[in-house]
Amino acid sequence: MSEVGTFEAVERVSTTEQVMRALRRAIVSGELPQGAQLREVQLAQQLGTGRSAVREAVRQLVQEGLVHHEVHRGAFVRMFTPDDIVDVYRAREAVELAAVELVLAAESVDLAPLRAALDRLREAAACGSGTWRDMAEADIAFHEALVLRAGSPRLARMAATLAAESRMHLLAYPPYSPQRNVEDHERILLALEQGSAEAVELLREHLRYSARLATEGRQA
Amino acid sequence: MSEVGTFEAVERVSTTEQVMRALRRAIVSGELPQGAQLREVQLAQQLGTGRSAVREAVRQLVQEGLVHHEVHRGAFVRMFTPDDIVDVYRAREAVELAAVELVLAAESVDLAPLRAALDRLREAAACGSGTWRDMAEADIAFHEALVLRAGSPRLARMAATLAAESRMHLLAYPPYSPQRNVEDHERILLALEQGSAEAVELLREHLRYSARLATEGRQA
DNA sequence: ACCTGTCTGATTGTCGACAGTAGGATCGCG
């Protein structure tokens, strides 16, 4: 039991896991457009692996809601309707508000990851347009870090799933008001640092505003 | 385009789906005890199918959190620590409170499924002990129906996942106060029917009370 | 022109085979 040095467990990733990450990245980045069919043999060849790994990875993505599967027809990248976007934000509201309440209830929580994400967000916003991709990433990282701080594995898992869906439509439709977005996150973090219950309402407003932007700003 | 008659789509279940349901049932019912290893070949033989179907089903259960998987070691039925139970109730609070708020915000929601579940719960409670299994089922059905009425696919999916975990430990540890349990649900449903915002607090209290019962009553 | 049955190419569902790994049993040595 004599511990010498601190080692992180080596990350062992199976082929399936790697395939899953690759597919998820391709989907949320739009490389695989919405509605595209995921052909198992083709993907297996592209990725240099067998069909089994691809199949399992696809099944996983189905469970995450990124992919839609029909028996004997195949798997397709999910089509996001406006209703879906509304629903994603509804679910995020449920999860993230609960997370904020947990963070506020805990006596001391390390908010450094949040500040780091906020810095990245601020930087991306300052660099002007064209970097909205980085902005979206930082935005999502902020929210994901927030839920992580709550220390609830289940909330974190839900948040991760929802983050993938958010990423998908954020990268597709970037109707951002950069300064407003930065300010929102700043205010939320500030309230959290002060332990103010105001953070709950700020986050709720931020999410509802984002949802409105995402659903209205489609034709813009 | 002339629609004649109304038909529900035929339910096509693949082998994988069937295997998944069988395994989930066996797990939440305790037939497969916590910590048990899920051997692929053995399960495949028992279920009269091949390994692929079993593998995919197991992967799915891993994603649902009922099963734990280690590379090159195998899949095991998840062990539930007290922390896990607390976390399940935390996550349920997040999901179900959000659902209640959505139900209250909607103008008219059909609450018949809730009343049906409540009736079953009342009946099971009246039959005395020994039927706590039916009680647990009715209890879970009530909460699942509640979230379904909110009309949010994502909240519903999360609730289903959490319901499986709840079922698992409810069937293992039935520390029930039947009358209190029935009363709680009655009050919640009543408040919902009246459109009273009180329902939120009632549900929160109910869940916290259940969580306390589940974590304290272990040694009883 | 429309509907219907058939054929066909492609894709998924399912399966067993082969290789690699983990953990325990066995054996040898100090």
Add this chain to the structure above:
DNA sequence: CGCGATCCTACTGTCGACAATCAGACAGGT
């Protein structure tokens, strides 16, 4: 007797093969 190396068995990871199924094209009858 204790400890380490080695072997061995069982299991999983991965793969390609075969069967079942689907969507679309095509032909024939009404």
